Amino acid sequence: MMSGHSRLRAAGLLAGATLLTTTACGAGSGATPEAADGKPQVLAAFYPLQWLSEQIAGPDAQVAVLTAPGVEPHDLELGAQQMAQLEDATLTVYIKGVQPAVDEAVDPERSFDAATAVATLPAGGHAEEGHAGEEGHAEESHAEEGHAEETHAEEGHDHGVAYDPHLWLDPSRLATVAGKLGERLAAADPAHAQGFKDRAATAAASLTALDKELATGLTTCATRTMVTAHEAFGYLADRYKLKQVGITLDPETEPSPARIDEVAKLAKAEKVTTIFTEALVSPKVAEVLAAEVGAKTAVLDPLESKPSGDYLSAMRGNLKTLQSALGCTP
Numbered sequence: 001m002m003s004g005h006s007r008l009r010a011a012g013l014l015a016g017a018t019l020l021t022t023t024a025c026g027a028g029s030g031a032t033p034e035a036a037d038g039k040p041q042v043l044a045a046f047y048p049l050q051w052l053s054e055q056i057a058g059p060d061a062q063v064a065v066l067t068a069p070g071v072e073p074h075d076l077e078l079g080a081q082q083m084a085q086l087e088d089a090t091l092t093v094y095i096k097g098v099q100p101a102v103d104e105a106v107d108p109e110r111s112f113d114a115a116t117a118v119a120t121l122p123a124g125g126h127a128e129e130g131h132a133g134e135e136g137h138a139e140e141s142h143a144e145e146g147h148a149e150e151t152h153a154e155e156g157h158d159h160g161v162a163y164d165p166h167l168w169l170d171p172s173r174l175a176t177v178a179g180k181l182g183e184r185l186a187a188a189d190p191a192h193a194q195g196f197k198d199r200a201a202t203a204a205a206s207l208t209a210l211d212k213e214l215a216t217g218l219t220t221c222a223t224r225t226m227v228t229a230h231e232a233f234g235y236l237a238d239r240y241k242l243k244q245v246g247i248t249l250d251p252e253t254e255p256s257p258a259r260i261d262e263v264a265k266l267a268k269a270e271k272v273t274t275i276f277t278e279a280l281v282s283p284k285v286a287e288v289l290a291a292e293v294g295a296k297t298a299v300l301d302p303l304e305s306k307p308s309g310d311y312l313s314a315m316r317g318n319l320k321t322l323q324s325a326l327g328c329t330p
């Protein structure tokens with residue numbers, strides 16, 4: 001019997017079908033080929049999707065991650081090994097707009113784009129990097145004055161999306177993704193459908209509990225403005241009624257002196273005490289800004305790479321950091 005994923009794989013890859021089928025069914029011992037190799041191979045594009053995939057996979061699927069720990073995911077380039085991983089995967093779990101190289105390489109028949117599972121927010125982030133960067137900043141200051149960001153978001157087509165892709169930083173949205181991913185895996189491997197669905201429900205419940213903790217913990221704060229190194233936290237800000245001011249749109253972009261002045265003025269006006277940095281981005285710019293404003297710096301984790309704990313513990317760490325920096329009373 002040919003497993004579901006082998007069929008999908010053969011259908012999706014005409015050129016390599018023979019070789020890949022051999023790999024799928026012929027590896028290992030003389031035991032029934034389905035025993036080990038029949039499990040769906042889930043390839044998560046980067047950490048939060050890896051964590052979610054692992055929760056849902058349990059013992060019924062194997063999960064690998066495309067972006068190695070400690071690597072900034074946005075500018076990932078795909079080498080031969082990663083192309084092979086993409087070819088071998090039963091299902092690639094990604095978010096269109098985060099990693100342009102992955103967006104181009106995925107097979108639509110064998111992929112799950114988490115951005116299709118939830119309502120997205122308009123871009124204020126990475127899609128406008130490069131030549132459109134200055135316009136992106138202008139858009140932010142206009143937004144302060146109440147102009148609609150949506151009209152400008154259309155310009156952010158560099159990476160093919162007009163929405164902000166950092167949706168994993170809202171646990172309630174990630175809970176929705178969990179349910180849809182569970183259904184997708186259940187369809188890919190009907191023999192284990194119940195397990196996938198049950199574990200997806202458990203993951204969604206953990207995420208919903210986390211969402212409640214964040215909502216409660218961020219209810220009453222001295223300031224609701226968070227100045228961040230790059231604009232990764234739009235969903236968190238939206239969900240918990242905070243205002244994100246990103247120094248840069250993209251981790252790779254150096255802000256102009258004018259931009260730093262602009263953010264400094266805003267930070268002073270909003271009584272910001274802390275400028276947030278992140279592990280994978282040099283803190284230099286944030287430190288310059290903090291000195292100008294008379295603020296300190298603290299690390300807020302955008303979870304673009306594996307934290308020391310897991311998604312849940314890192315988000316709880318972010319909650320503590322936010323409560324302290326924004327002066328929230330429990």
Ligand SMILES: [Zn+2]
Nearest residue numbers: 074166232304
């Ligand atoms: Zn990012």
